[in-house]
Amino acid sequence: xxxxxxxxxxxxxxxxxxxxxxxxxxxxxxxxxxxxxxxxxxxxxxxxxxxxxxxxxxxxxxxxxxxxxxxxxxxxxxxxxxxxxxxxxxxxxxxxxxxxxxxxxxxxxxxxxxxxxxxxxxxxxxxxxxxxxxxxxxxxxxxxxxxxxxxxxxxxxxxxxxxxxxxxxxxxxxxxxxxxxxxxxxxxxxxxxxxxxxxxxxxxxxxxxxxxxxxxxxxxxxxxxxxxxxxxxxxxxxxxxxxxxxxxxxxxxxxxxxxxxxxxxxxxxxxxxxxxxxxxxxxxxxxxxxxxxxxxxxxxxxxxxxxxxxxxxxxxxxxxxxxxxxxxxxxxxxxxxxxxxxxxxxxxxxxxxxxxxxxxxxxxxxxxxxxxxxxxxxxxxxxxxxxxxxxxxxxxxxxxxxxxxxxxxxxxxxxxxxxxxxxxxxxxxxxxxxxxx
Amino acid sequence: xxxxxxxxxxxxxxxxxxxxxxxxxxxxxxxxxxxxxxxxxxxxxxxxxxxxxxxxxxxxxxxxxxxxxxxxxxxxxxxxxxxxxxxxxxxxxxxxxxxxxxxxxxxxxxxxxxxxxxxxxxxxxxxxxxxxxxxxxxxxxxxxxxxxxxxxxxxxxxxxxxxxxxxxxxxxxxxxxxxxxxxxxxxxxxxxxxxxxxxxxxxxxxxxxxxxxxxxxxxxxxxxxxxxxxxxxxxxxxxxxxxxxxxxxxxxxxxxxxxxxxxxxxxxxxxxxxxxxxxxxxxxxxxxxxxxxxxxxxxxxxxxxxxxxxxxxxxxxxxxxxxxxxxxxxxxxxxxxxxxxxxxxxxxxxxxxxxxxxxxxxxxxxxxxxxxxxxxxxxxxxxxxxxxxxxxxxxxxxxxxxxxxxxxxxxxxxxxxxxxxxxxxxxxxxxxxxxxxxxxxxxxxxxxxxxxxxxxxxxxxxxxxxxxxxxxxxxxxxxxxxxxxxxxxxxxxxxxxxxxxxxxxxxxxxxxxxxxxxx
Numbered sequence: 029x030x031x032x033x034x035x036x037x038x039x040x041x042x043x044x045x046x047x048x049x050x051x052x053x054x055x056x057x058x059x060x061x062x063x064x065x066x067x068x069x070x071x072x073x074x075x076x077x078x079x080x081x082x083x084x085x086x087x088x089x090x091x092x093x094x095x096x097x098x099x100x101x102x103x104x105x106x107x108x109x110x111x112x113x114x115x116x117x118x119x120x121x122x123x124x125x126x127x128x129x130x131x132x133x134x135x136x137x138x139x140x141x142x143x144x145x146x147x148x149x150x151x152x153x154x155x156x157x158x159x160x161x162x163x164x165x166x167x168x169x170x171x172x173x174x175x176x177x178x179x180x181x182x183x184x185x186x187x188x189x190x191x192x193x194x195x196x197x198x199x200x201x202x203x204x205x206x207x208x209x210x211x212x213x214x215x216x217x218x219x220x221x222x223x224x225x226x227x228x229x230x231x232x233x234x235x236x237x238x239x240x241x242x243x244x245x246x247x248x249x250x251x252x253x254x255x256x257x258x259x260x261x262x263x264x265x266x267x268x269x270x271x272x273x274x275x276x277x278x279x280x281x282x283x284x285x286x287x288x289x290x291x292x293x294x295x296x297x298x299x300x301x302x303x304x305x306x307x308x309x310x311x312x313x314x315x316x317x318x319x320x321x322x323x324x325x326x327x328x329x330x331x332x333x334x335x336x337x338x339x340x341x342x343x344x345x346x347x348x349x350x351x352x353x354x355x356x357x358x359x360x361x362x363x364x365x366x367x368x369x370x371x372x373x374x375x376x377x378x379x380x381x382x383x384x385x386x387x388x389x390x391x392x393x394x395x396x397x398x399x400x401x402x403x404x405x406x407x408x409x410x411x412x413x414x415x416x417x418x419x420x421x422x423x424x425x426x427x428x429x430x431x432x433x434x435x436x437x438x439x440x441x442x443x444x445x446x447x448x449x450x451x452x453x454x455x456x457x458x459x460x461x462x463x464x465x
Numbered sequence: 466x467x468x469x470x471x472x473x474x475x476x477x478x479x480x481x482x483x484x485x486x487x488x489x490x491x492x493x494x495x496x497x498x499x500x501x502x503x504x505x506x507x508x509x510x511x512x513x514x515x516x517x518x519x520x521x522x523x524x525x526x527x528x529x530x531x532x533x534x535x536x537x538x539x540x541x542x543x544x545x546x547x548x549x550x551x552x553x554x555x556x557x558x559x560x561x562x563x564x565x566x567x568x569x570x571x572x573x574x575x576x577x578x579x580x581x582x583x584x585x586x587x588x589x590x591x592x593x594x595x596x597x598x599x600x601x602x603x604x605x606x607x608x609x610x611x612x613x614x615x616x617x618x619x620x621x622x623x624x625x626x627x628x629x630x631x632x633x634x635x636x637x638x639x640x641x642x643x644x645x646x647x648x649x650x651x652x653x654x655x656x657x658x659x660x661x662x663x664x665x666x667x668x669x670x671x672x673x674x675x676x677x678x679x680x681x682x683x684x685x686x687x688x689x690x691x692x693x694x695x696x697x698x699x700x701x702x703x704x705x706x707x708x709x710x711x712x713x714x715x716x717x718x719x720x721x722x723x724x725x726x727x728x729x730x731x732x733x734x735x736x737x738x739x740x741x742x743x744x745x746x747x748x749x750x751x752x753x754x755x756x757x758x759x760x761x762x763x764x765x766x767x768x769x770x771x772x773x774x775x776x777x778x779x780x781x782x783x784x785x786x787x788x789x790x791x792x793x794x795x796x797x798x799x800x801x802x803x804x805x806x807x808x809x810x811x812x813x814x815x816x817x818x819x820x821x822x823x824x825x826x827x828x829x830x831x832x833x834x835x836x837x838x839x840x841x842x843x844x845x846x847x848x849x850x851x852x853x854x855x856x857x858x859x860x861x862x863x864x865x866x867x868x869x870x871x872x873x874x875x876x877x878x879x880x881x882x883x884x885x886x887x888x889x890x891x892x893x894x895x896x897x898x899x900x901x902x903x904x905x906x907x908x909x910x911x912x913x914x915x916x917x918x919x920x921x922x923x924x925x926x927x928x929x930x931x932x933x934x935x936x937x938x939x940x941x942x943x944x945x946x947x948x949x950x951x952x953x954x955x956x957x958x959x960x961x962x963x964x965x966x967x968x969x970x971x972x973x974x975x976x977x978x979x980x981x982x983x984x
Contacts, residue, residue, distance in 0.1 A: 067578075067776065075582040076599045079856065097566040098586040101519075108566060118636040119552075120559040153602075173899075174776050210778040210899045216932060218778055218899035250900065255976065258746040288555060288659050289695045290704050353556075393895035393904030394926040394978070399695065399704040402742075404926035404978040406895070406904035422902050425926045425978025427745060461980050463745035 030197045033058060033187035036100070040084050041191050043106055047113040051087035051127040052191045053327065056080075059184040064153070066160035067176045074153070088113055090121035124352040128326045130193045132348075132358060136329040142316045145229040148181050148201040156181075159236050163207050166240020169248065171211040173218050177240070179205045194327040202318075203230055207243030213251055221247025225447040228316045232446075249389075249410070253420035255464040256411055262385030262438070263426060263460040264378060264412065267445035270452030272391050272405075274368060277430050278308065280398040281341055282361070283350030292401035292431060297341050302434035304339040305371070312364035319365040319449030326361060333359055335366070339435075366450045371440040375454040378439055380415040386424070386462060387412050394425070401430040424464040433457055510617035514682050517670050518544045518568070522615055524590045525674055529611065531597035532574050533676050536606030539575040539836050540676040543813060544588075545855040548632060549667030549687075554643050555659070557651075562636070571855035572600045578775070578837055579603050582858045612678025620683060620810045621817045624803045627686050627714030631666045634715050639664060642718045646692060646727055653731040656696040663691040666715075669854075673815035681815040686712050687806070687962060689951045690723075692730040698738050705734035705908065710951025710962075711804050726949075733890055733909050740923035743912050743979040749885035750927060750975045751878055751913065756891050756948040758965030760972075761796055761866050763894040763903035764931040767956070769798075769823050769831075770849070770861040771838030773898050780901035780931060781829065789829050790935040793871040796824040798833055800848055800864035806951050807865035807964035809848065814859055818848035824935075833861045853959040863954060867966035871941025875969040878940045880916040886977060887911040887918060888927070901930040926978035934972055942969035 036056035058080040065073040093116035156179040167175035206224030223243035280291035312330035347361030394405030404427040411418035441454025547567040569586040581603030583596040650660040666688040674680040689710035707729035773779035800809040800818030809818035835850030851862035894905035911918040947966035
């Protein structure tokens with residue numbers, strides 16, 4: 029199958045060159061996905077499909093366009109690529125636009141990253157349904173309104189090639205399982221709890237009993253939630269909720285935002301800007317990692333990249349185009365696995381030392397301004413009282429500036445959430461503005 | 466590359482998001498239509514569409530027969546041919562374009578509240594029948610009767626006719642409009658350091674053919690122009706954005722419309738230099754007419770989608786018929802407003818889109834229904850069954866959600882507030898439909914002191930619970946308007962275009978994510 033996809037990418041390069049493209053980067057992909065959903069013990073949805081497509085990036089006389097089609101019939105495909113070249117030619121010349129330097133394709137890891145699990149490929153529908161029934165059986169509670177559970181998996185293959193010598197293929201599997209539980213609270217409220225876990229290998233996913241119990245527990249702990257008082261106090265963020273904060277902090281750490289002057293990091297590279305407790309690395313070569321890869325979207329060979337060291341931003345995400353604009357060598361244009369270096373203690377130990385504050389378990393809406401770092405987020409979580417996790421809170425916001433917030437980072441936990449590509453342990457911050465009742 | 470990976474994050478949190486689209490997740494498009502037509506018999510009702518999708522009646526009949534071979538309460542084929550083009554300008558140069566073509570068919574078999582679903586991008590008889598077999602596996606009964614004939618049903622209304630389809634508009638007609646918008650923005654203020662323009666156009670052509678042989682064709686255009694401005698003053702930088710969007714053609718981009726959206730982006734950016742955070746805590750919130758319709762979308766709209774109610778997981782599940790707001794509050798979800806982003810001729814189940822009153826003079830009167838929920842409740846569907854593309858089954862979704870005008874005036878409302886805020890522009894919102902807590906993020910607004918707008922504010926999140934907020938709507942002005950910007954709504958991994966609107970409204974008390982002085 030990968031050979032067939034490679035051939036399709038090569039064909040696309042030939043057709044595009046013949047139509048007048050100077051340089052071409054082409055990728056052909058195929059993804060099979062299966063989804064089973066069970067609600068309150070009855071099958072609600074069975075879905076199974078295979079998706080495929082062809083993407084090309086075209087460089088035509090200093091002009092640039094990207095194109096994608098799912099119509100792979102030979103004639104329409106040829107016409108699509110010819111039209112794409114013609115459209116690109118009609119754009120404007122951009123002196124910064126070139127295909128990546130082929131030297132950046134070199135040095136790709138030869139290690140097996142373990143991204144393909146034959147056990148996922150061998151799954152049958154009955155097994156997925158059985159898992160869902162097991163998950164469903166865990167969600168028993170006197171206040172249960174409804175529980176929807178699911179088991180899904182995907183298998184994707186991509187082959188890429190470029191006119192200046194890039195060649196690469198990768199094949200990945202993923203399996204997800206989880207539950208969403210709704211309970212009846214006082215009045216009309218029906219609090220929800222969720223617990224979803226996914227991994228590239230079946231063996232890395234907790235069993236259905238644990239997942240179901242965790243989802244139910246997530247809903248039970250929401251019962252009786254109220255708004256807490258407006259105050260400045262300590263904020264502890266659960267590992268599951270940490271990725272959003274890290275994403276807001278490092279989202280503007282890229283060459284595109286720098287070149288358009290839309291990044292609060294712009295005048296702060298290399299100098300300590302946040303707490304020296306924060307250490308973040310982009311780690312593309314983690315075995316079985318959600319975001320692991322051998323090369324990035326441009327074909328640049330993947331290697332670990334320190335992002336924040338000792339509280340200073342030491343590297344940016346730089347692709348070829350924006351690298352030329354801001355005169356920095358390309359690193360990679362996008363995150364792979366973002367790893368926050370863990371500390372010594374877990375959530376429970378960290379909370380035990382907090383006299384008063386809030387524990388954030390999930391965010392609700394909110395946003396941040398990438399140019400200034402100002403943010404304001406809705407949250408749900410718990411009170412912390414004398415080292416103990418207390419009653420649930422909702423209808424609260426936390427507001428501030430990301431640099432100020434991360435300067436007040438008091439501790440990083442030992443317990444990263446493993447089921448995603450941003451690996452963040454418990455985070456504790458001091459003097460954070462909460463608004464509530 | 467892997468749609469299922471992207472969908473996870475939505476399932477994981479149960480989050481439902483309304484966002485100002487930074488870049489619309491565009492599937493589908495080439496500069497020209499490229500489908501190769503098989504010869505269609507002129508007698509076939511399919512003849513006018515055969516060249517769009519490359520299928521014939523025999524193929525459709527074969528797929529329908531397989532799809533209903535184990536029985537079905539509802540089943541349909543949803544063909545889609547979508548194309549879109551986006552073009553970006555930055556640093557004074559048209560720096561990139563993207564175009565895509567998306568062609569495929571989604572096949573759904575519904576038994577009771579159970580759904581079997583499959584799709585294929587290969588529109589051959591063999592692939593379609595195989596996908597139909599997969600979708601039919603949900604059922605276990607006897608074969609449903611095949612349709613006697615496939616009958617094309619004409620659209621009941623045409624709500625977004627445009628003169629020239631986007632597929633026939635060349636890049637050369639678009640670039641001058643993009644460059645004009647950039648020139649206007651650069652000239653607007655000497656403090657402006659960077660201007661980015663993002664253009665999108667396209668259309669989705671859909672053909673819905675149900676198990677009874679009823680076939681509906683709809684062609685849905687869409688366009689949007691996004692203006693991002695970054696300005697510098699005394700070493701400080703501020704960025705803000707504005708966009709206009711509609712189901713319209715290239716004539717949408719009149720000089721007047723370009724000037725309006727550019728001025729919005731510039732004004733919203735420049736005022737940020739003087740803006741600050743309001744105090745934190747509970748206070749009265751005045752919602753300015755237009756974009757504040759985000760409140761309705763989050764606080765009540767999602768909770769009134771019937772799938773959440775038939776599953777009993779919405780906070781509104783037991784509230785139908787109840788008084789939920791003052792008698793001057795009427796809230797509507799409407800697919801019939803011409804050229805709106807949320808307008809539809811028919812929904813994605815092929816049903817006529819209608820105007821659905823959710824709250825009538827303070828009383829909760831109707832949910833938004835798709836086929837499954839209308840059978841569950843024994844009521845007529847409301848034409849609210851929507852999907853992102855042929856890759857997804859439909860579910861009840863909002864279209865254009867707004868509040869009717871009320872008895873007060875904007876001046877009266879502002880004057881009535883001793884200390885609070887006025888919310889003007891927004892970037893996103895989110896809701897938990899069971900607990901009922903929702904948020905929206907204010908990008909621009911004003912502090913109100915002693916009944917007057919006293920100072921600009923920025924970057925605050927607002928949080929409340931839906932039913933409580935409805936009860937606290939104490940004044941509604943007569944200045945109802947729809948937002949001219951484009952909004953995208955995400956639910957369970959599917960994004961659809963929607964519109965929002967509202968008159969100036971006072972909510973007596975909401976929690977404002979401001980900042981009090983440290984210490």
